[in-house]
Amino acid sequence: MPNRKAVVVEAGKGWAVILLPGGEYKRIKTNRYLEAGDLYQVNKVARVKYLAAAAIFLIILLGSIDYYTVQAYAEVSSLELGINRWGRVVSVEARDAEGQRILETAKIKNEPLENAVEKISRAIKEEKPDRQGVGKPSLSVNGKGKAKQELKQKMLEKMNKGLQRATPEKNKDAAKVLKNDAESQKSNINDLNNRNKQGNMEDPKVKQNHSKTNPEFEHPGLGDQAGKPALSEDLPLSKNDLATEANEDKQTGNTAVMKKNNENGRKKQSD
């Protein structure tokens, strides 16, 4: 499409009103000196460049927002790691002084989860060589659905990998639990697929009968140093805790995960 010449009908500092062929009046921004009666070459290329620049900016902005959106939380030692969809740690919160010390020594933010877990494990080993590996690693995801469960499985495998790389002997038991949980997660995903096919996802009976391996409420962890895998009151979030929270949440309208999200959001803002 060839560029057309419009006629300037009014002009001021930095702007002009032009009359385009076809009868449309248009206000434009311009640094050129223009007077009424002048011909003005309408430049379509500049507009395309502007649109392209705007589109690129929007993509970068949305990508950045997505990058920092936490999809899952992993608890390793006394550190809570917020993980994005690409398995990178985008937020870190220390629950105690030990966690704070680990944060100071190990650079964890923006690391892949397995690297972060490895670094934490090594940091703990350096500080307390006698300790039997990381205690009670756990993972929770935001939201439901097959995609979230697949993400969870993937993250569990990454945590396991990280532990293996760091101190395989001391973290043997933790790794074993994570591995088992990853495998059970796999079967949960298969169950979900089957339920979807049968169309009974909304069956309340199914919800009520959810087992210890329900993907929404499962928090696998290492029970004690002797290596007994267990889901018990020792866990940061036991079944009873979750049931209580679920009841409380019904009243307040928030989920436990959403509360965590709010806390993390506030922490990030204060950062």
Place this chain on the structure above:
Amino acid sequence: MHSPADSEFDNLIIKAWQDYQQGDKSALDGIYPDLLPFCQRVSSKTCKRYISEQDEEAGIARMALLEALEKYNPAKGRFIYFLGQVIRSRIIDYKRKEKNRKMLHFSFLLREGNRMTEAVDDSFFEGIIDDLARKQEIVALQKLLQDYNIGFKDLAGVSPRQVKTRESARKIARLIAGNEQLNRYMLEKKMLPVKELEEKWQVNRKIAERYRKFIIATTLIYLHEFPYLQSYILPVRGGDENAQ
């Protein structure tokens, strides 16, 4: 483009020039008001900014006019082109002297110096003459629109963007301009005869109301002698008509 009006104007200038050469110093009085806008425009285009009567360059342009009348020879071509060259040369000379006299910003010289001194041919001044003719129509239209409380900025805000809608609005304007009853109503009441357009002519009331200002402006262009502007309000033939 050499129109009959240009030839008539050239004849007037030649007559004034001849009288001036024969000693009649008041010979310019008749053509001075017509030449002044041209002188101002050449000055502005040369300096790339608006030159008012109070600016130094305006005084130089007036002196250049007298010089052109002294030196002009009909064998050199149209007086108006010759005048344009003289004005431009004198302003460039003035700018060079200013540059030597005081420190001008280096980037100004880089940016403006070359453009100012580049040689221009007759088409440059032809363009200015066309610009002035267009400006005359635009100023006249602006005065007419003031009676309706419409400005060009308003029209930029209410112009139909879609070709189809713009064409519908233009047809309404054409209808009003071609019908004595309708255009008399508009000229007297300073508003569109929407009711009559809807009832008698089955015009879409929504378009008539929403693009009222645009339709009035287009109607005025049709009603008056605005050949330049009329060429702009006609639909574009072929190509991407949905552009802009």
